[in-house]
Amino acid sequence: MDNNVCGRSDYEYLAEIGEGAYGKVYKAREIGVKQRLVALKKLNLPGDPETGIPPFMIREVALLRKIEYFNHPNIVKLLDVSACIRNQSLDLTLVFEYIDQDLTTFMSCAGNGLSLEKIKDVMQQLLKGLDFLHSNMLVHRDLKPDNILIGSRGEVKIADFGLARIYTYQIALTPCVVTLWYRAPEVLLQSGYMSSVDIWSAGCIFAELFLLRPLFRAFTEAQQLKKIFELIGLPSEEDWPKESPVRYSPAWGPTGVERPGTQLLSGLGMQGNSLLLECLTFKPSNRISASQALAHPFLAEA
Structure with missing residues (x-):
């Protein structure tokens, strides 16, 4: 997991496709050679970033990491995870394969x-x-x-x-x-x-x-x-x-x-x-x- 101060994005945001209690989901495209479509689940955690990532989010990432090894065709694939600090809050981004x-x-x-x-x-x-x-x-x-x-x-x-x-x-x-x-x-x-x-x-x-x-x-x-x-x-x-x-x-x-x-x-x-x-x-x-x-x-x- 990449944990740093927010820098440039590796993705071009195309549209917002969902919203939850802790953040939003976007349709995006990779910048670079592949240019594949992805779904970015962007979670924003206000408060002191030193308190770290909440347990439920760690649990979701850990479970996704555990099951991605098997690459099951009926489970959505987690492609990448990154965490960074922005304006005294923690941004956690989960990158998934994009499904229509x-x-x-x-x-x-x-x-x-x-x-x-x-x-x-x-x-x-x-x-x-x-x-x-x-x-x-x-x-x-x-x-x-x-x-x-x-x-x-x-x-x-x-x-x-x-x-x-x-x-x-x-x-x-x-x-x-x-x-x-x-x-x-x-x-x-x-x-x-x-x-x-x-x-x-x-x-x-x-x-x-x-x-x-x-x-x-x-x-x-x-x-x-x-x-x-x-x-x-x-x-x-x-x-x-x-x-x-x-x-x-x-x-x-x-x-x-x-x-x-x-x-x-x-x-x-x-x-x-x-x-x-x-x-x-x-x-x-x-x-x-x-x-x-x-x-x-x-x-x-x-």
Whole structure:
């Protein structure tokens, strides 16, 4: 990592393409022989630069460095990292390969909807990326269409590892992770969780690819839980996490645990609904894994 006072830039800034809590993302072009397009994630940290880079940013860079060695086709590539001091604040720049659009934009251009073959293709690539992360003991924790990129040749890449963590079995992690609409029940119920939170998010994205709208769209955690239980049914009290501060109540939704063969989305077909149901299973230990999902008949025959 280059750590110095800011000097000349090696990139020509072309356009701002995103903004977050700590900085902005730009489309840029390398200056020099290659002139390849890149995405610059520029993070500005006001305050005393001597305090250093915040832990969450160090974590993101360290995780990206760890996984870039494997060069997985479904994980966005980190090309360079630089840090410098500007006007008594710390500037951290992450340089990524440039991908044309995210999944949100891709779906907004779908018009009359996506073909079943395209949905299968996107899900296969997404699950291959997740299988790679989970095999390396990484959980993304913020999987949503905005964080999934699609290139001009249809390549799908998982991006934005700001909330990613290395996990051990049932590790207690911070509850304020994953955008609300894609948040697993165990996160909403503030109980321990593991890599299966990413599978729940992938299930929500799977349904959204078919519907072209979010499957569970609420504005509070309580609303989100009710919407989930309206679709998959209220789990048994035995399956409710014991450590959750949220009490079990029949008022949460219709009784009856999910049943195999239930048609969550009419028109998706029996196999598609079967996979969706296994992704959106309430009990994390019963939820399908990424490798199992790739072997599911709905995707295996794609």
